[in-house]
Amino acid sequence: MEQQSPFPIGPQASPETFTNKVWFNLLVPDEDHSFDTHVYNVNFEPAARTYWHWHPGGQILLVTSGIGFYQEKGKPARKLLPGDVVTIPPRAVHWHGAAPDSSFAHIGIGTQEHLGPIAWLEPVTDAEYGEATAQ
Amino acid sequence: MEQQSPFPIGPQASPETFTNKVWFNLLVPDEDHSFDTHVYNVNFEPAARTYWHWHPGGQILLVTSGIGFYQEKGKPARKLLPGDVVTIPPRAVHWHGAAPDSSFAHIGIGTQEHLGPIAWLEPVTDAEYGEATAQ
Numbered sequence: 001m002e003q004q005s006p007f008p009i010g011p012q013a014s015p016e017t018f019t020n021k022v023w024f025n026l027l028v029p030d031e032d033h034s035f036d037t038h039v040y041n042v043n044f045e046p047a048a049r050t051y052w053h054w055h056p057g058g059q060i061l062l063v064t065s066g067i068g069f070y071q072e073k074g075k076p077a078r079k080l081l082p083g084d085v086v087t088i089p090p091r092a093v094h095w096h097g098a099a100p101d102s103s104f105a106h107i108g109i110g111t112q113e114h115l116g117p118i119a120w121l122e123p124v125t126d127a128e129y130g131e132a133t134a135q
Numbered sequence: 136m137e138q139q140s141p142f143p144i145g146p147q148a149s150p151e152t153f154t155n156k157v158w159f160n161l162l163v164p165d166e167d168h169s170f171d172t173h174v175y176n177v178n179f180e181p182a183a184r185t186y187w188h189w190h191p192g193g194q195i196l197l198v199t200s201g202i203g204f205y206q207e208k209g210k211p212a213r214k215l216l217p218g219d220v221v222t223i224p225p226r227a228v229h230w231h232g233a234a235p236d237s238s239f240a241h242i243g244i245g246t247q248e249h250l251g252p253i254a255w256l257e258p259v260t261d262a263e264y265g266e267a268t269a270q
Contacts, residue, residue, distance in 0.1 A: 006199060006217035027220045028195055034224055035193045035246040037172065058170045060163055062242065064141060082141035085162045089169055107197065109244060111170040 004105040005064035007041040017120045019097075019129075020048035030113065038110035044068065048104075049097020049129060052121040054090075057112025061086040061096060068104035069133055070096045077132035080104070090115065095124045100133055139240040140199035142176040152255050154232075154264075155183035165248065173245035179203065183239075184232020184264060187256040189225075192247025196221040196231060203239035204268055205231045212267035215239070225250065230259045235268055 001023055003009055010025025021044075028039035036057075044066075052073065061070065063084040070086050071077035073093040080086065080096075088094055090112070098104035110118075124132075136158055138144055145160025156179075163174035171192075179201075187208065196205065198219040205221050206212035208228040215221065215231075223229055225247070233239035245253075259267075 007197070007220075008218060027197070028222055030222075035195060035222065037195065037244065037246045039195055039197070039220070039244065060170060060172065060174055062142070062162070062174070083143060085142075085174070087163055087165075087170065107242070109172065109174065111172045 001043055001045060001103065004043060004066060004103060005041070007064070007107065009043050010041065017051045017053070018048060019051070019123055021045040022048050033114070036113050038113055040108045042106055042108055044098035044104040046098050046102055047100050047129070049124050050095045051123050052093055052095050054093045054119050055088065055110060056090060056115035056119070057110065058090040059088040060109040060111060061088070062107040062109070064105045064107060066104035067099040067102035068097060068106065069099060070094065071132050077135070079135055093121065097124070136178055136180060136238065139178060139201060139238060140176070142199070142242065144178050145176065152186045152188070153183060154186070154258055156180040157183050168249070171248050173248055175243045175245075177241055177243055179233035179239040181233050181237055182235050182264070184259050185230045186258050187228055187230050189228045189254050190223065190245060191225060191250035191254070192245065193225040194223040195244040195246060196223070197242040197244070199240045199242060201239035202234040202237035203232060203241065204234065205229065206267050212270070214270055228256065232259070
């Protein structure tokens with residue numbers, strides 16, 4: 001994948017929690033818990049997306065390039081463009097990823113990490129993804 | 136100021152805590168304390184910089200454009216380019232700003248905001264700034 005923002009792309013992410021190819025680069029690992037926060041750069045190829053998941057302490061997305069989508073369970077999906085900011089409340093079940101025909105990149109900020117790690121759920125099915133992105 | 140990254144610039148910041156012109160745009164105000172975190176976009180004209188200050192809960196900078204500097208009190212300044220990440224420990228006295236001949240922009244992440252607001256100190260003098268940026 002070609003670099004889409006000033007932040008380096010990093011290695012390909014585990015295929016166990018993403019559909020299609022995603023690259024994940026941990027920019028602030030916060031190993032000593034000085035900040036109670038993780039920061040990472042995530043790049044998605046077209047049609048790539050996370051599984052459904054939730055964060056005990058919440059998450060903030062800063063969109064840096066491409067076209068993507070964010071959806072909370074039971075709500076309409078929101079189309080995302082560079083400069084958009086998404087605030088994902090603690091424990092809200094959601095997914096995020098690229099549009100079918102565009103790559104996508106965002107900075108992710110994992111807040112209040114002391115509340116616990118991401119809880120991964122099932123994949124976003126092709127039917128769910130198709131309905132969400134048909135805008 | 137021309138927009139330097141996908142994130143909007145916002146209004147000019149208070150001249151009481153910055154030297155020269157700075158634009159500050161609060162992207163995540165976190166009014167209900169859901170995230171214990173603030174996120175903001177800061178743009179500096181050439182030679183603009185913060186006063187010396189510290190954050191009770193720490194701060195993370197993500198450099199999005201231009202050339203800038205970061206300095207902790209008593210340490211050499213660090214030159215910053217797009218893609219650089221700065222982790223500023225809680226209570227570390229520091230300043231950040233643009234190079235003398237370049238504009239500069241970063242995303243700022245104010246972490247652990249429940250520990251209290253920024254403590255502002257004195258301006259970075261022209262002598263301090265000149266020494267720090269003579270690299």
